[in-house]
Amino acid sequence: MKQVMVVNETLKLPRGKLAAQVAHASVAALLEATADARRRWLEEGMPKVVLRCESEQELLALEAAAERADLPNALIRDAGHTVVAAGTVTCLGIGPASIEAIDALTGELRLV
DSSP states (O other), X not given: OEEEEEEEGGGOOOHHHHHHHHHHHHHHHHHHSOHHHHHHHHHTTOOEEEXXXXXXXXXXXXXXXXXXXXXXXXXXXXXOSSSSOTTOEXXXXXXXXXXXXXXXXXXXXXEO
């Protein structure tokens, strides 16, 4: 079990903003998971990885792929109070789910 957060690297978010957006994605995707998946992920130490992509379109494509694979996911759109405009897609959380299922979608992406 693991969870990944994929960040829209083209936004070049400041570190604090990036951390907040990743936290939003982690919690929101967790809430989409089944109770069994949440329990197993917690028991395994809540493994998570933060990856990068190069565009909003890539995030949207990953979201669609996660939906097709029936993986819990959450696309994060910023509220627009600080760094980016309201509605800007900042990141996507996927999982918790099996490592194999998540890697099938994100295995080629690079770490932040």
